[in-house]
Amino acid sequence: MEKIIEIKELTKIYSNGRGIEDVNLKIHQGDIFGFLGPNGAGKTTAMKIMTGLIRPDQGSVKLFGYDIVEAYEKAMAEVGCLIEVVESYPYLSAYDNLKQLARFYPSVDKTRIEEVLEITGIYRYKDEKPKKFSLGMKQRLGLAMAILSHPKLLILDEPLNGLDVEGMIDIRNLIKDLAKNEGTTFFISSHLIHDVELTCTRIGVIYNGKILNVDDTENILKNYASLENYFVSEVESNGRV
Template sequence: MGNQVLLEVQGLTKTFGSRVAVDRLNIRIAEGDIYGFLGTNGSGKTTTIRMITGLIHPDAGEVRIGGFHLKSQFKSAISLVGAIVENPAFYGYLSAYDNLKLMANLYPSVTRKRVDEVLEIAGLSERAKDKVASFSLGMKQRLGIAGALLNQPKLIILDEPTNGLDPQGMKEIKELIVQLAAEQGISFLISSHLLHDVEQICNKAAVIRKGKLIAEGEVKQLLASGKETRTLEQFFFDITEGDGRL
């Protein structure tokens, strides 16, 4: 794994009225990390992701991506990021290729060749001309990752990437994530409630509860930190003290 810090979140805080959604959160992701971001519903995961991607502004704290301050150097910082927040949205009546071509218009430097490249990476070259309406949920998710790859990001943020997929779709998405991290050095921040998936592919993980970071580290070390080696699900339940299963 690369040692250079790619994403650094310091003191990130967001309140909605009297409710503190994210409370002085600190996380660091290095190049090539596959980083699981865990918490029960309402723990602050999605709010954090929205702040990291610039969709909402924090009340306090800062986000640096590749050394660039998100607030004062937004274009430079966000150019290093590809993201799928919630389900990827596509035009069903258009082909996979045409959907990506529309997305590519957002990035002046992205060429037609790059559209072909990301379809190949996602294993969709043979279905490039097919309408997205005919795609399975797993194929749509892979197309979403292809779209996130268009601008050659250093960090890809995925919100529940295997949610609703059948076992084969889950397997394909997990294999694609591991391949991209290993072969292209892309870092991933993966928000998920499927702890078994996170345990299989993530080298690091963080757990937040009520907006606060309560555990972070190498997955293997976290699971070995108790009296006996646990699964990630057991570890999560232990440290959240029964605060609602995922």
């Protein structure tokens, strides 16, 4: 299958000694990859490098075969992302926020804006301003922004953050539907083990800035009672010093 993401020897160490070290990953088309680790493990650092927000100390990231540093526009041309917090115009309506973003994508029209509002569950709130939204509602708007242009790759940092149970189920189903019906590839970070288990087809465990293991979810669950058992086993065997 087509290789969508290729990460080689990626390293970024901050002045406090935290960061990521020698991260290597390959993600293929249609994968729903779960980047699983506790808060502070290095997930967001890796994803910021992947999307060109910060530069690595060493190593490389290629998206669709293009180096994120050397060919940023080509690498990001078919990528949607949601990193850390949802950035929006607080005094514009949800609809108008998406309308502003649509200016960058000639193929996105009014019909597509209304479609993403519907599938993320915020159509009835389209005329409300994000400054009044709950964390979960802001997260839904961020996801609507991320999928607006029909990206082939979605890089999502804790996409279930702030959602209630119904919202988590909705977004899990959305992710699975896009992967199955449109061939969308996902790179999803999370510390929510249960939701990663229910959503992702492949899982990489990161702990203290290092990748401990990568495996198919199906294979993991053949050998462990749950993803939680697998995670604890990997950390106990390889992560703690």
